[in-house]
Amino acid sequence: MSQYITTIGLEFHAELKTKTKIFCSCPTKFSDQPNTQTCPVCLGLPGVLPVLNKHAVELAVKAGLALNCQISPLNKFDRKNYFYPDLPKGYQVTQYPLPVCQKGYITVQDAAGQDKKVRINRIHLEEDAGKLVHSGDSIADSDYSLADYNRAAVPLIEIVSEPDMSSAEEAREFGEKLRLILAYAQVSDVKMEQGSLRCDVNISLRPREQQEFGVKVEIKNLNSFKAVYRAIQYEEQRQREMLDQGATIVQETRLWDEASGTTKAMRSKENAHDYRYFPEPDLPPVILSPEWIADIAASLPELPDAKTARLQKDLGLSAYDSRQIVASPAIACLFDQTAALTKEYKTLANWLLGDISRLLNNAEQEYEHIPLAAEDLAYLLEQVKSGAVNNNSAKVVLEEMFISGQKPADIIAAHGFAQISDASFLTEAVAAVIAANPQPAADYRAGKKQALGFLVGQVMKQTKGQANPAMVRDLLAKSLE
Amino acid sequence: MSDNKTIISAEDVDYVAKLAHLQFTSQEAADCTAKLASILNYMQELQKIDVTDVPITTHVLPLQNVFREDETGSCLSREAALANAPEQWEGYFKVPRII
Numbered sequence: 001m002s003q004y005i006t007t008i009g010l011e012f013h014a015e016l017k018t019k020t021k022i023f024c025s026c027p028t029k030f031s032d033q034p035n036t037q038t039c040p041v042c043l044g045l046p047g048v049l050p051v052l053n054k055h056a057v058e059l060a061v062k063a064g065l066a067l068n069c070q071i072s073p074l075n076k077f078d079r080k081n082y083f084y085p086d087l088p089k090g091y092q093v094t095q096y097p098l099p100v101c102q103k104g105y106i107t108v109q110d111a112a113g114q115d116k117k118v119r120i121n122r123i124h125l126e127e128d129a130g131k132l133v134h135s136g137d138s139i140a141d142s143d144y145s146l147a148d149y150n151r152a153a154v155p156l157i158e159i160v161s162e163p164d165m166s167s168a169e170e171a172r173e174f175g176e177k178l179r180l181i182l183a184y185a186q187v188s189d190v191k192m193e194q195g196s197l198r199c200d201v202n203i204s205l206r207p208r209e210q211q212e213f214g215v216k217v218e219i220k221n222l223n224s225f226k227a228v229y230r231a232i233q234y235e236e237q238r239q240r241e242m243l244d245q246g247a248t249i250v251q252e253t254r255l256w257d258e259a260s261g262t263t264k265a266m267r268s269k270e271n272a273h274d275y276r277y278f279p280e281p282d283l284p285p286v287i288l289s290p291e292w293i294a295d296i297a298a299s300l301p302e303l304p305d306a307k308t309a310r311l312q313k314d315l316g317l318s319a320y321d322s323r324q325i326v327a328s329p330a331i332a333c334l335f336d337q338t339a340a341l342t343k344e345y346k347t348l349a350n351w352l353l354g355d356i357s358r359l360l361n362n363a364e365q366e367y368e369h370i371p372l373a374a375e376d377l378a379y380l381l382e383q384v385k386s387g388a389v390n391n392n393s394a395k396v397v398l399e400e401m402f403i404s405g406q407k408p409a410d411i412i413a414a415h416g417f418a419q420i421s422d423a424s425f426l427t428e429a430v431a432a433v434i435a436a437n438p439q440p441a442a443d444y445r446a447g448k449k450q451a452l453g454f455l456v457g458q459v460m461k462q463t464k465g466q467a468n469p470a471m472v473r474d475l476l477a478k479s480l481e
Numbered sequence: 482m483s484d485n486k487t488i489i490s491a492e493d494v495d496y497v498a499k500l501a502h503l504q505f506t507s508q509e510a511a512d513c514t515a516k517l518a519s520i521l522n523y524m525q526e527l528q529k530i531d532v533t534d535v536p537i538t539t540h541v542l543p544l545q546n547v548f549r550e551d552e553t554g555s556c557l558s559r560e561a562a563l564a565n566a567p568e569q570w571e572g573y574f575k576v577p578r579i580i
Contacts, residue, residue, distance in 0.1 A: 018551050025554030034572045038562045039555075055551035076539040083502060085576040133573065146573035149562075274500055284544035 004205040004243065006236050007213055008171045009163035010228075012178060013156050014188040015128065015196040016059045022127050022155035023050030023093070030194075034148035042153040044089030049282055056155035057100070057286060059187045060125045061296045063157055064101025066185040066303055067120055067178070071293050075100050075125075077280035085147050086129040094126035094158075096277045100288075106181070107305070108165075108173040118174050119162040128154040157187075163202065163213065168232035175199055175225045180304045183329050192224050199228055204249070205239045214239075215249040219263055221256045231256040235263055307332060315345045324353050330370050331357070337374035344381040351377075355395055359402045376401055380408040387468050393417040421468040423475075426459075429467065430475045433458045444480050452476060488521045489514060 018028055024041035031037055041048045057075075064071055078096040104120035130152040132145045159178065165171045179190045179197060189196040199222050204214035219235060222228045239249055254263035302310070304326050311322035325335050331352050338348055360370065380397055383389040389397065389412055397411045404411075412418055420426060433455055434441045444451040452473065459472045494514045498505055505513060556562075559572055568575040 020551050020553050025549065025552060026556050027553045033559070035559050035562045035574070036572075037556050039557050043557075043562060051547060051549040053551050054548035057548070074537075074539070081500075085574075085579060132579075144578055145576050146570060147576055148573055276497075276500065279539065281541070283540075284542065284547050285539040287545050 002240070003208055004240055005208055006166050006232075007163045007204050007206070007216075008165040008167075008232060009202040009216075010161045010165070010171060010174060011200045011202070012159040012175075013128075013198045014063070014159065014182055014190065016056050016155040016157060017186060017188055018053055018055050018059065018155055020053055021153040022053050022056050022125075023153055026153075028154045031150055034146075034150060037150040038152070042088070043149060050093065052283060052286065053155060056125060057288075058296055059155075060100050060123065060157050061288065061293060062185050062300060063159070063182060063187045064104060064123050065293075065297050065300060066181050066187070067101070067104040067106065067123070067159070069101035069104030069120060069123060071288055072098055072100055072102065073288050073290075074098060075286040075288065077125075077283045078277045079280050080275045080277055082275055084129070085145060086132050086152070088130065088149055088152055092127060092129065093280055093283070095124035099124035106174055106177050108170050108177065110170065111167060116164075116170070118164040118170070121160045121162050123157050123159045126156050126158060128152065128156045163204075168229045168236070171201065171232055172225050172229045175228055177304070179225075180327065180329070184301060184303055184307075186301070192222075198222075199225070201228060201232060201235075203232060203235050203239075205236065205243060207243070214243075215251050217249065217251065217263075218253045219256055220253060220266070223258070227256055227258060230261060231263060234261060238263070311335075315339065317345060317349050321349045321353060325349060330368070334370050334372060334374060334377070338377045338381075341374060341378035342381045342385075344378075344385055347381055347384065348377070351381075351398065355398055356402070359399060371405060372398075372401060376408050383408070383412070387421055387470070388419050389417055390419050390465065390469070392465065393419070416464075417466065419468050420463055420466045421471055423471070426463075426467055426471055426475055427479075429459050429462050430472065430479055433462060434476070434479060441480060452480075488525070489518050 015028070020026060021028055021042055024039050026037045026039050026042055028037075041050055061071055075095065076098055077093050079091040080094050080096070081091045083090055099122040101123035102121070104123070105117045106120070107115050107117055110116040128151050130147055130149040132147055134145050161174065165174060179192075182188045182197070183190050191197065192199070201219040201222065202216050203219065204216040206212070206214035217235060217239070219231050222231055235254070242249055253266045255266050256263055308319075308322045308326045311317045311325060312319055317325070326332050334356075335348060335352055339345055342348065356370065356372070380389070380394055380401070384391055384394045393412070393415070396415065397408050397417065400406060400411045401408055437455060437458060440451040440454050444455070455476050456469060456472050459467055459476070460469065491510060491514050494505075494510055494517065498510070498513075563569045563572070563574065566574045
């Protein structure tokens with residue numbers, strides 16, 4: 001056991017899934033044409049007034065409810081003042097003393113495999129900044145920067161955890177669960193690589209016998225939960241070595257460098273953290289009535305933990321399969337739609353996690369929805385169950401359905417995949433195989449039961465794999481008695 | 482509090498001015514310090530009032546829940562957006578290096 005205790009808190013910024021910005025009607029959708037989605041309000045021109053996007057408020061409340069938070073009935077906005085060229089107004093509109101959501105939690109597993117509640121301190125609603133492009137290799141050696149305000153004032157929620165995590169594993173699980181919950185709740189696109197979900201880490205180490213937290217370091221520039229995991233492991237080791245040598249940790253912001261797998265101190269201006277918050281005078285307060293909050297709660301779909309439990313308990317899937325299905329909202333959606341039409345849950349789970357996942361991975365495009373209709377999938381599962389199509393043929397059908405979008409019945413007919421369960425046809429085939437293979441037939445009669453497998457194989461070969469194998473086995477055994 | 486000098490120092494004024502990107506001559510800074518001190522002293526008077534049972538004032542007007550629906554409207558053209566930019570490049574606002 002290490003002589004130090006690691007303390008980790010996480011901060012997330014999630015872009016809300018609204019069509020328009022938080023205080024104006026400019027679109028939020030991504031554009032590669034800089035400064036084409038701006039107006040006097042989001043550019044902070046003099047004399048304009050912001051008007052709050054109602055849907056942004058609803059999505060923030062939805063996120064809070066999904067994350068087990070208490071919702072504040074009284075909401076107001078505040079100005080956070082600082083100068084930076086990505087912030088056109090010279091202040092960010094955010095919520096300081098009265099965040100919309102407080103005191104939530106996510107359950108993760110600790111090192112001993114026990115459930116552990118990691119608390120969420122707060123979620124507040126705010127506006128995003130614009131995007132800066134730097135002329136040099138890094139911000140520090142650029143002669144100038146280029147500002148694009150398309151992203152300025154896109155609605156964000158900031159989610160701040162309590163410093164309740166003590167390992168890279170716990171932090172990664174918390175992050176992955178949070179991402180999945182926001183995805184299921186349809187609050188955000190949660191694409192870390194595209195920046196619609198961003199995660200910063202606060203980490204400190206303290207000697208085991210020490211009560212108070214050590215000096216914390218903030219890590220930014222984390223574009224995946226793999227990066228979060230690696231950065232925490234690196235930073236734990238860096239701080240441990242410093243403390244072992246009696247060195248002092250400085251409170252600072254460090255940037256994760258993916259290529260070298262290290263964190264580096266970020267240069268910053270002095271006094272950068274004195275934001276002089278004050279109430280935003282241009283926005284009246286938002287009162288969230290219990291009825292409104294109840295309506296939003298009613299709009300929440302089934303969340304990941306509840307879905308995992310249901311797949312196990314009600315549909316009899318294994319814990320592992322349930323978790324794997326729930327880990328992909330697209331797969332879980334197709335599972336639920338198909339499971340409403342057929343009871344072949346286990347085979348459905350196998351197909352989704354096996355062949356369909358492989359097809360999705362092989363496809364060079366990203367799918368919002370899996371290009372398979374639930375009724376087609378259910379039809380094919382029923383064909384396999386009734387013995388009309390064998391399992392191997394079904395996989396070929398599945399692949400063609402995925403690629404061409406054709407109906408399974410048409411693909412089965414085109415390939416002649418329909419399984420032969422016609423007893424008189426199979427009896428003939430069985431007789432022909434016995435006649436052509438006297439030695440194995442004699443072996444079987446003499447008690448070498450494994451000879452039957454060879455004969456079944458011969459019948460399958462004769463019928464191009466279309467014979468119903470269970471029937472062939474029965475017919476062979478009877479004929480050889 | 483009657484002594485204006487103790488409620489806000491010249492250093493405080495200097496610090497806040499720096500955060501706000503303001504520049505003062507030493508005479509202006511001294512004037513400012515005295516004027517801010519008198520305002521703050523006046524506010525001190527208000528601090529004496531017991532407001533335990535008074536609800537927080539979040540806005541000066543009796544308004545609440547003023548919203549817009551999430552519907553897209555028109556934007557400025559890029560040319561219009563950039564019209565007042567001191568410098569621009571390929572559709573971007575060009576700004577001096579930051580750090």
